[in-house]
Amino acid sequence: MGFKYILLLVVGVLLVLSVAPRLNRVSNPSWELETMGTWGNVTISGPVSKTELRSVKNVIGMELEMVNRVMSTWQSDTELSRFNALESTEPFAVSAQLIAVVNHALQVAEWTDGAFDPTVKPLVDHWGFGPETDPAPVAEIMESVGWRKVSVLDKMLVKSVPELQLDLSAIAKGYGVDRVADVLRLAGFENFLVEIGGEVVAEGANPKGKRWQVGVENPRAGEGLFQALELSGRALATSGDYRNFRIREDGTRYSHIINPSTGMPAESDVASVSVLAPSCMDADALATALFVMGAGKGLPLVEARDGVDALFILHSTNKTFVTRATSGFPDRGIINP
Numbered sequence: 001m002g003f004k005y006i007l008l009l010v011v012g013v014l015l016v017l018s019v020a021p022r023l024n025r026v027s028n029p030s031w032e033l034e035t036m037g038t039w040g041n042v043t044i045s046g047p048v049s050k051t052e053l054r055s056v057k058n059v060i061g062m063e064l065e066m067v068n069r070v071m072s073t074w075q076s077d078t079e080l081s082r083f084n085a086l087e088s089t090e091p092f093a094v095s096a097q098l099i100a101v102v103n104h105a106l107q108v109a110e111w112t113d114g115a116f117d118p119t120v121k122p123l124v125d126h127w128g129f130g131p132e133t134d135p136a137p138v139a140e141i142m143e144s145v146g147w148r149k150v151s152v153l154d155k156m157l158v159k160s161v162p163e164l165q166l167d168l169s170a171i172a173k174g175y176g177v178d179r180v181a182d183v184l185r186l187a188g189f190e191n192f193l194v195e196i197g198g199e200v201v202a203e204g205a206n207p208k209g210k211r212w213q214v215g216v217e218n219p220r221a222g223e224g225l226f227q228a229l230e231l232s233g234r235a236l237a238t239s240g241d242y243r244n245f246r247i248r249e250d251g252t253r254y255s256h257i258i259n260p261s262t263g264m265p266a267e268s269d270v271a272s273v274s275v276l277a278p279s280c281m282d283a284d285a286l287a288t289a290l291f292v293m294g295a296g297k298g299l300p301l302v303e304a305r306d307g308v309d310a311l312f313i314l315h316s317t318n319k320t321f322v323t324r325a326t327s328g329f330p331d332r333g334i335i336n337p
């Protein structure tokens, strides 16, 4: 064998060795999720091996399926639906996952003085936004509504009124985003974005090596972004009256967010409220609560809380909007003030 031949062989082997791993990798993989009655997306910055990508996608899929199986009220066989169907004040054993989310929901309820209330399910049904119908008068339904009427006892949930039912729709999406982000972190990824139905967690850098930019939607549907902001290390969630609403006979509309103190759909000048918080579960629940509270009560509450910021987009005259935000809400990158 000649020297030249050996050299060629060595160069060839080196070439194959250096190219092969790259052939097995995907740059900046991004894929869609369909979960909790909505759509989502995951993007990872940088190259990821195909094997690793396959397994991380699988784990994320399973994780979200579990969240759905535990806390959806849209299927009758979930853990939450079984608790709801139980017309009894007997303690009901549930998974650690459900205990964690209910505990968290009750904390947010306390902190927002009941503006967030996970016991609104019968009201949500009554107003036509839930999986069932409830023709009973609001005053009667209100007797089984109130976050103090449910408690967590070790690994069990207890109703103090047999008719009480929980709805975790205002916190579950955020919880799902947190779970997906946890899967990615555990797998060693540091640069990624997770979004489910508009609730987002972004970490590290985007595929261009810059900070992730996310958008706050224009509350006028179909008009694109209202404001762009850089997101890193915090979660963003938005609640608005523009996504899920019904129209009354007189043409006025009412939203899917209920004011738990009146039992009526929340009515205020809030078009949308976006919340930045350390976890997406917090951001999600707080956005719903702040929609009920309005800017007047909501801003001081959030201003006093470390790591939490909010942007209210308020309906103004002549179909325009005005904004009010806490001092820490990034005001850069306004696209359409």
Ligand code: AMP
Pocket: 115, 116, 117, 118, 120, 124, 129, 167, 168, 169, 170, 171, 238, 239, 240, 256, 257, 258, 259, 260, 284, 285, 287, 288, 289, 292
């Ligand atoms: P979100 O879109 O995150 O604001 O969540 C709204 C959903 O949460 C509604 O469709 C209801 O199922 C439920 N919900 C409505 N009002 C409240 C409330 N005041 N507190 C907690 N959950 C609520």
Ligand code: MG
Pocket: 169, 170, 171, 237, 238, 239, 283, 284, 285, 286, 287, 288
């Ligand atoms: Mg919410």
